[in-house]
Amino acid sequence: MNWTARIVLLASVANCLFQLLAQAEKKEKLMSNPTFYRTIKIDGLSIFYREAGPKDAPVLLLLHGLPSSSRMFEPLFSRLSGRFHLIAPDYPGFGHSEWPDPKTFAYTFDHYAEIMGHFTEALGISRYTLYMQDYGGPVGFRMALTHPERIESLIVQDAVAHNEGLGANWKTRRAFWVDRAANESALRTNLLSLATTRTRHIGSDPNVERYDPDLWTDEFAFLSQPIQADIQSDLFYDYRTNVESYPRWQTWMREKQPRLLVIWGKYDLSFELSEPDAYRQDVPKAEVHILEAGHFALDTAADEIADLVHRFASG
Secondary structure, three states: OOHHHHHHHHHHHHHHHHHHHHHHHHHHHHHHOOEEEEEEEEEEEEEEEEEOOOOOOOOOEEEEEEEOOOHHHHHHHHHOOOOOEEEEOOOOOOOOOOOOOOOOOOOOHHHHHHHHHHHHHOOOOEEEEEEEOOOOHHHHHHHHHHHHHEEEEEEOOOOOOOOHOOOOHHHHHHHHOOOHHHHHHEEEHHHHHHHHHHHHHOOOOHHHHHHOOOOHHHHHHHHHOOOOHHHHHHHHOOOHHHHHHHHHHHHHHHOOOOOOOEEEEEOOOOEOHHHHHHHHHHHHEEEEEEEOOOOHHOOOOOOHHHHHHHHHHHH
């Protein structure tokens, strides 16, 4: 066999080995463990959560947004539970967790962070990567500032920590914070209507056919439950405390320089596209990715997000 034939043969063998390794890696990433749907008593409340993955694997604690629940993270459970221990709770008043009466329960982000902190303690989770989407941001940042020693790293998906990140929709919402009684009706229309629920998913994405309409019809059915308007109104009135807390969160990030992955939907109309860069100003080494997606980027970019999280959380 001459040298040319040998080189061709070696190249062919190398290419076959590369393809086999790539297939093996893809198969490993696609492997998933069964998801368990559990309920635990925390501070006298029934808290529902999804859990999957090896108990001794790195922990991803996934905090959902409005008006979703732990259900929004199902695409990650099916893609990452072979390599990570995934835990995704529903907040009180959301999903399958208990919905206490707003007259007797404080629907505030401080309260949510306290309950979620107790939730992690009850499950024996002492160290985790915190994945925060939308409302998960104000809950998660409070948890991080209270117990920074528990934070392995942060993943932010369309969650704001800077005042400039709040978009045009927030004019009505800011007016609500100033005078709740005068703006309650407008706020409920702005925040809880079917049109807004749909827009939260699609945003400005021209490719509407990529979105399953069950996403917003299911969420609107949830929001239409008799007690939900009161719950969400109370909680959103407390959102003003998040804006007041932004400087503290920014200072914490600048001082601690946590490992940070920022994932952002290009078509998100809830928040400004400038927000990812604002995170990078706080944490210069942050890994930032702008995706062809909306506010709930997992709707259309689950494979890409799973790959990003896999690489980041494995590092």
